[in-house]
Amino acid sequence: MLIKLTGGAVYDPASGIDGAKQDIYIQDGRIVDKPVGDFKVDKEYDLKGKVVMSGAIDMHTHIGGGKGNIARTLLPEDHRADPVARTDITRSGCGHAMPSTFVTGYRYAEMGYTAGFEPAVLPVNARQAHMEMADIPILDKGGYVLLGSDDYLLRMLTAKKDQKAINDYVAFTMQAAKAIGVKVVNPGGISAFKFNQRKLELDEQNSHYGVTPRDILKSLATAVKELGVTHPLHVHGCNLGVPGNMNTTLDTIQGIGGLPMHLTHIQFHSYGTEGDFKFSSGAAAIAEAVNKNKNITIDVGQILFGQTVTASGDNMRQHANHKHASPNKWVTMDIECDAGCGIVPFKYKDKNFVNALQWAIGLETFLLVDDPWRIFLTTDHPNGAPFTSYPHLIRLLMDRSFRNDVLSTIHPEAQKMTTLASIEREYSLQEIAIMTRAGAARLIGLQDRGGLSAGNWADITVYTDNADRQLMFEKPDYVFKDGELVVVDGKVVHTKWGTTHVVKPDFDASLEKDLQKYFDRFLTMKLGNFKISDDEITEDGRGSLTVHPLKGDVA
Amino acid sequence: MAEITEVPSPFCGIGTDDLTIQVDGVLLKVVENGCAVNTPAFEQAITDTRPRVDGKDVSLDVAVAKAAALLKNTNQPVIGGCATDVNGMRALLALADRSGAVVDNMNFTGARNNFLALQDSGWMNTTLAEVKNRCDLLLVVGIDLEGFSPRFFERYLWNKESMFMDDTAKREVIYLGKAPSGTASTSPDGQTALVFECANEDLPDVVAVLRALVKGNPIRVDSVGGIAVADLQGIADKLKAASYSVVTWAAGALAYSQAELTVQTISEMVKDINDLNTRSSGLPLGGKEGDQTANQVCGWTTGYPARTRFSSGFPEYDPFLNDANALLANGEADALVWVQAFNAKAVPPETALPTIVLGRSGMTFAKEPDVFIPVGTPGIDHVGHAYRMDNVVAIRLKKLRESGLPSTSDVLNAIEQAL
Numbered sequence: 001m002l003i004k005l006t007g008g009a010v011y012d013p014a015s016g017i018d019g020a021k022q023d024i025y026i027q028d029g030r031i032v033d034k035p036v037g038d039f040k041v042d043k044e045y046d047l048k049g050k051v052v053m054s055g056a057i058d059m060h061t062h063i064g065g066g067k068g069n070i071a072r073t074l075l076p077e078d079h080r081a082d083p084v085a086r087t088d089i090t091r092s093g094c095g096h097a098m099p100s101t102f103v104t105g106y107r108y109a110e111m112g113y114t115a116g117f118e119p120a121v122l123p124v125n126a127r128q129a130h131m132e133m134a135d136i137p138i139l140d141k142g143g144y145v146l147l148g149s150d151d152y153l154l155r156m157l158t159a160k161k162d163q164k165a166i167n168d169y170v171a172f173t174m175q176a177a178k179a180i181g182v183k184v185v186n187p188g189g190i191s192a193f194k195f196n197q198r199k200l201e202l203d204e205q206n207s208h209y210g211v212t213p214r215d216i217l218k219s220l221a222t223a224v225k226e227l228g229v230t231h232p233l234h235v236h237g238c239n240l241g242v243p244g245n246m247n248t249t250l251d252t253i254q255g256i257g258g259l260p261m262h263l264t265h266i267q268f269h270s271y272g273t274e275g276d277f278k279f280s281s282g283a284a285a286i287a288e289a290v291n292k293n294k295n296i297t298i299d300v301g302q303i304l305f306g307q308t309v310t311a312s313g314d315n316m317r318q319h320a321n322h323k324h325a326s327p328n329k330w331v332t333m334d335i336e337c338d339a340g341c342g343i344v345p346f347k348y349k350d351k352n353f354v355n356a357l358q359w360a361i362g363l364e365t366f367l368l369v370d371d372p373w374r375i376f377l378t379t380d381h382p383n384g385a386p387f388t389s390y391p392h393l394i395r396l397l398m399d400r401s402f403r404n405d406v407l408s409t410i411h412p413e414a415q416k417m418t419t420l421a422s423i424e425r426e427y428s429l430q431e432i433a434i435m436t437r438a439g440a441a442r443l444i445g446l447q448d449r450g451g452l453s454a455g456n457w458a459d460i461t462v463y464t465d466n467a468d469r470q471l472m473f474e475k476p477d478y479v480f481k482d483g484e485l486v487v488v489d490g491k492v493v494h495t496k497w498g499t500t501h502v503v504k505p506d507f508d509a510s511l512e513k514d515l516q517k518y519f520d521r522f523l524t525m526k527l528g529n530f531k532i533s534d535d536e537i538t539e540d541g542r543g544s545l546t547v548h549p550l551k552g553d554v555a
Numbered sequence: 556m557a558e559i560t561e562v563p564s565p566f567c568g569i570g571t572d573d574l575t576i577q578v579d580g581v582l583l584k585v586v587e588n589g590c591a592v593n594t595p596a597f598e599q600a601i602t603d604t605r606p607r608v609d610g611k612d613v614s615l616d617v618a619v620a621k622a623a624a625l626l627k628n629t630n631q632p633v634i635g636g637c638a639t640d641v642n643g644m645r646a647l648l649a650l651a652d653r654s655g656a657v658v659d660n661m662n663f664t665g666a667r668n669n670f671l672a673l674q675d676s677g678w679m680n681t682t683l684a685e686v687k688n689r690c691d692l693l694l695v696v697g698i699d700l701e702g703f704s705p706r707f708f709e710r711y712l713w714n715k716e717s718m719f720m721d722d723t724a725k726r727e728v729i730y731l732g733k734a735p736s737g738t739a740s741t742s743p744d745g746q747t748a749l750v751f752e753c754a755n756e757d758l759p760d761v762v763a764v765l766r767a768l769v770k771g772n773p774i775r776v777d778s779v780g781g782i783a784v785a786d787l788q789g790i791a792d793k794l795k796a797a798s799y800s801v802v803t804w805a806a807g808a809l810a811y812s813q814a815e816l817t818v819q820t821i822s823e824m825v826k827d828i829n830d831l832n833t834r835s836s837g838l839p840l841g842g843k844e845g846d847q848t849a850n851q852v853c854g855w856t857t858g859y860p861a862r863t864r865f866s867s868g869f870p871e872y873d874p875f876l877n878d879a880n881a882l883l884a885n886g887e888a889d890a891l892v893w894v895q896a897f898n899a900k901a902v903p904p905e906t907a908l909p910t911i912v913l914g915r916s917g918m919t920f921a922k923e924p925d926v927f928i929p930v931g932t933p934g935i936d937h938v939g940h941a942y943r944m945d946n947v948v949a950i951r952l953k954k955l956r957e958s959g960l961p962s963t964s965d966v967l968n969a970i971e972q973a974l
Contacts, residue, residue: 066947069854076674076872079858083869092652092869094858100870101855124684127940127949131641132855151688151718194689196798196834208719319679319829329677334836335947336684337718343677521716524683526561529572529951536951539938540642 001042002027002035003483008047008462011429012054013438014451018430024052026458029483033454047462050477053433054452055114055459057440060234060264060299061381063104063136064118064143065129067311067341070331071098071382074343075309077327090492097308097345097382105137106492107388112461112476115140115498116387117444119183119234119264120313122146124338126177127532130500134543138486140459140498142444144181144234145173146313148216149190151337152518154209163222164508170223171507172515176531180444180501180548181231182224183264185313186238187213190340193316200316202238202248202255213238214255221259227505228550230445232260232297237269240317244273246282253289253296262443265301265380266290267362275417277353281361284419287368290375297443298369299376302362302393303355304385309345312383318342337523348385356414360407364418366397367425372434376443391473397427398469446501447548458483497542504547558586563941563950565640565897565934566596568842569683569704569711570943570950581958583935590705599899601958602917603929610923615961615969622926623973625890625909630866632656632890635879635903637849637861639896639930640939640952643963644845644852644861647894650971651865656892659879660849660861661901662841665807667874669839670850670860671815678822679829681801681836682945687711688718690726692797694790695748696821697732697758698808701739703840708739727797729790731765731782732758733808751790753780755810759817765791766824769831794824795831805840842944844897845933851942851949880904896930896963913966916958931960 003026010022025032062068072079079094084103086092093100099107108116116136121129121143133141147153147170156166170182188211189200195207202213221233237252239245249269253261263269272280290296307326312318315332319342322330326347333341348355362384369375377394381387396403400423407420415421427435441450448456460480466472475490486494512527519527537543556579563572567590574597575587581601585594606618613621626632634651637644637660651658660666672678686693693712700707717723728740728748732755740748753761757780764779768791774784794800802825809817821837828835841847849861857863859872875881882888883906891910893903899917903910903924910924915932933939934952939962942949 069851072858073670073850073854073860074674074677076859079870079872083867083871085868086652086865091649091856092865093856094870098858100858122947125947125949127951128851128947131940131949135645135855155718194685194799194834196832325677329673329675331673331677332679333947334681334685334689336682336945337688338684522684522688522718524570524687524710525563525572525948525950528561529563533951535938536940 002039004041004044005047005052005460005462006044008050008052010052010452011433012452013430013434014441015453024452024460026480026483029458031452031454031456031458045478049465051429051463051465052452053461054437054450054456055461055479055481056112056436057450058108058113058116058378058387059376059440059444060119060378061116061387062118062120062311062383063116064133064141065121066125067313067343068098069132070341071309071311071343072100074329074331075345078307089495097386101132101135102137105139109138109479109481109487109492110490111388111390111473112463112479113139114459114479114481115449117141117180118143120144120146120185121177121179122313122335122339123150123173123177124336124530127536130178130532130537133500134537134540137495138481138498140501142180142501143177144183144231145177145179146183146185146339147173147220148184148187149339151191152515154188154191154206154211157211157215157219158209163219163226166219167223167226168507168511170220171227171505172511175504178500178502178532178537180503181229181234182220183234183236184216184220185236186240186316187216189213189238189316190313193319193340194334198316198320200238202251217252217256221256221261225259228552229503229505230548230551231443232262234262234264236264236314240268240314241321243271243279246270246272246286249286250289253293256295258295260295262297264299265378265383266298267301267303267358267365267384270361270365277413279354279357280417281357281364283361283364284368287365291370297374299378300362300365301378301380301384303348303358304379304389304392305348305350305355305359306385307347308382308385309343310383311341311343313339313341315340315342318344350410353411353413356410357417359410360414360418360420363396363403363420364423367423372431373439373442375435376440377435391470394432394473395468395470398432400424400426445503445548499544499546500537501546501548503550505550559953559955562953562955563934564593565845565941565950565952566843567592567704567706568840568944569707570948571706571710572950576955578956581956583955592705596897597935599917604916604959606926606928608926615928618926618928619966619969619973622911622970625911625925626654626970626974629654629890631888632892633879633882633888634658634892634894636661636893636895636901638845638898638901639894639963640845640933640941641848641852641949642939643894643896643933643967644849646964646967646971648853648856650967653971653974655866655868657864657866657877657879657882657888658853658861659877660846662807662846663860663862664878666841666846666850668806668809668814668818670874672818672822676819676823678837679825681838682947683711685836686801686838687714689799690801691720692727692793692800693729694794694800694802695728695730696762696802696804697755698805698840699733699736700803702736703805705739713743727793729793731761731790751782751786753782757781758809759820761787762817762820766820766827769794769824769827794828794835795833797835798833800828800835801838802835803838803840807841838945840944842942844901845941847942847944847946851946883908894963896932913963916960928966929960930963930966931958933962936960937962
């Protein structure tokens with residue numbers, strides 16, 4: 001079947017097309033060049049006056065894995081306020097802060113998103129992450145496997161194993177957990193919390209291992225680079241949420257020595273200690289450092305006001321944050337000599353000084369970082385806000401007067417502590433397309449996604465241009481996934497299953513001998529039962545694996 | 556005859572995956588690392604292989620068609636048992652969504668003690684590998700742990716080596732409430748567990764006093780539930796002195812009214828200890844026969860644990876009103892689907908309603924159900940996934956033999972299609 005999308009204004013940063021009127025042809029799930037000679041169009045969509053982008057990609061969203069399911073279980077009252085009924089083509093579920101898997105897929109698609117990446121896949125919980133993501137319809141998905149507080153790596157670092165050995169272990173774990181990236185959360189801090197350390201600075205030693213977060217970051221960032229994994233090491237830094245942590249973040253940027261590094265939900269790591277409340281914005285200094293250091297990419301982790309739930313691997317910081325829990329119930333877990341997690345419900349309030357300034361810090365960060373290819377639009381769903389708030393966030397970025405209207409309603413002392421009112425920048429449609437499409441695909445290393453040139457998979461979103469950007473981005477006219485029309489006028493009309501994106505870096509098989517001994521001595525399952533087989537993703541007939549090339553691979 | 560190694564078990568809840576099983580046709584024999592729970596569960600012979608309708612052998616297609624016909628015009632079917640693997644639960648929830656059923660895991664009334672505490676105040680918990688490597692004091696509340704999991708101590712406490720302890724035999728074990736039924740809790744050095752017995756119904760008081768002592772609150776009585784307060788003070792002191800104490804309980808064993816408050820007191824006490832400059836974690840026991848699996852899959856599919864109804868077109872959770880037994884007893888249901896792929900002895904509640912059973916081969920009934928479909932057991936007859944007690948690790952279950960029995964998900968998907 002040949003589909004033609006006729007006459008839309010195309011925003012395709014991957015091809016450098018910025019709003020030009022162009023036709024797009026789709027065949028067998030992919031975008032194709034206009035056929036030569038005589039051809040018959042089976043289905044044509046008149047897109048005059050419409051805006052065409054590729055399907056959006058959320059490069060950091062907690063959509064699969066144990067902590068998310070704990071968050072769900074913890075908050076029945078939140079689900080009750082947002083029940084989602086079954087239809088002839090969709091499953092029932094619940095929405096709001098931590099939606100059920102099916103509703104996650106529908107609501108992302110209904111906003112024009114066609115892929116989401118779970119950033120904290122614990123190796124030992126990776127099966128669950130993939131099983132949950134397997135029940136998210138329409139979207140493509142993938143995960144970044146979490147390392148850095150796992151005892152095997154910390155033992156290697158203490159034993160001063162060489163970089164090659166660490167690379168092998170990272171590659172093994174990526175394959176075993178079916179990952180496309182590597183994440184580190186509070187490097188070494190999750191482990192340190194198990195030894196009763198309650199904070200860990202960048203150069204502070206884990207009390208058992210004598211290893212510092214800086215050591216861990218360097219080893220893992222080097223491994224990711226040397227293995228040729230496209231997505232740079234994905235870093236949730238030290239001291240999340242601690243006033244003054246901007247210095248830790250600046251030090252982290254300097255200390256990585258030019259290696260590629262992605263700093264995630266940087267808003268939570270951009271706090272100073274100035275002012276009457278000893279809490280201030282570090283966004284300007286952080287943005288300046290990001291602008292200067294081209295090896296650094298960031299996503300923001302914007303907070304938006306309202307009820308949500310924070311779910312993180314950072315058991316140390318989440319334990320400290322539990323005093324802010326609203327409602328007052330929370331969970332932390334120490335997990336399998338592998339990692340940990342903490343789940344704390346939050347209600348961000350515009351009349352709370354700290355929350356109001358957090359909101360402003362996130363926006364300052366968006367607006368002060370120059371290069372949209374190195375900054376990504378996230379709320380760290382659900383930690384800063386549920387992903388369903390993205391259209392509102394896009395309006396805040398694209399519409400200065402709207403932004404200043406909201407600014408004028410937040411805590412007055414917070415208004416005094418932010419430069420937001422003076423920042424004139426408004427994001428363009430092309431910049432939004434970079435942050436949420438082309439840039440994200442490039443950052444993750446997705447081949448044939450995030451662009452609209454021939455050869456790409458036909459993940460395409462069509463909007464009606466509207467000066468109210470929130471309305472525009474809330475309700476796309478059409479969304480195509482792999483060439484199939486899945487959303488019309490912001491409602492799912494058809495469902496399908498997306499693929500799971502992975503990379504498969506090589507490792508020296510002799511590593512498994514040592515790992516097997518380690519598993520038998522200290523862990524609770526056999527190494528052979530730990531590794532996730534391809535079958536586990538594909539055997540139900542819905543899932544599939546898409547393996548992306550490594551840097552240096554010959555295409 | 557084949558021998559399969561590193562076989563994981565869905566039966567014991569603690570995720571043992573080191574069994575060696577001999578396979579001779581459809582006969583299984585556990586030849587290494589069996590236990591009183593796992594060995595009989597694996598070795599149980601296949602008796603039925605053919606579905607029955609009204610007691611007569613039929614083809615699977617006929618049984619599926621009959622099941623769909625029985626469900627077709629129901630207003631409020633109940634799907635009970637819910638003892639199967641991840642794919643089985645996926646299919647079960649799809650069927651429930653389509654038919655507007657109530658879904659209720661058979662162990663939910665016990666598990667509810669945990670869910671109510673979790674949903675009210677939360678907890679700080681740990682998992683088995685942390686226990687194996689860190690735990691220097693294990694406090695067992697209200698359960699005979701080795702009766703529950705025969706190999707718990709061997710695998711997770713008296714392991715020869717640990718990463719963070721020089722000598723695992725120095726670990727201390729304290730029982731509060733129930734006494735151990737055997738000697739598994741005795742350390743390799745011969746150190747026996749400290750045991751402080753009390754009646755089940757005294758546990759709320761005993762645990763409350765223990766928490767008060769941990770917090771340093773004065774207690775004005777000398778004993779509670781027959782246990783000297785001085786002894787409880789000793790436990791409190793040990794909890795505060797330990798580097799990584801672990802407090803374990805089994806929600807289902809706290810079989811008294813409002814036992815969720817006991818779970819909450821234990822969990823809040825663990826939080827308190829973590830504010831006293833040391834670490835402590837809870838460890839809820841469970842994970843047998845798919846109970847954690849049911850709650851996990853229902854959790855991500857609906858947002859709620861596995862006592863959830865779909866009769867309004869969307870999921871509604873109620874840990875009391877959606878109790879299958881109550882619905883049947885009160886005449887609020889009009890059909891029963893019973894799913895139990897692990898345990899032939901776990902039969903459906905007796906009811907005059909149309910009853911469809913997907914059961915492990917060998918299930919016998921006081922009253923023959925309208926439809927009985929023997930299904931394969933996950934981890935024996937087909938591959939699958941099951942959660943172990945700590946709710947983090949999903950074990951990959953193996954297929955050990957070619958029995959021809961369909962999986963739960965095959966059958967439930969077929970019934971849903973037929974609707």
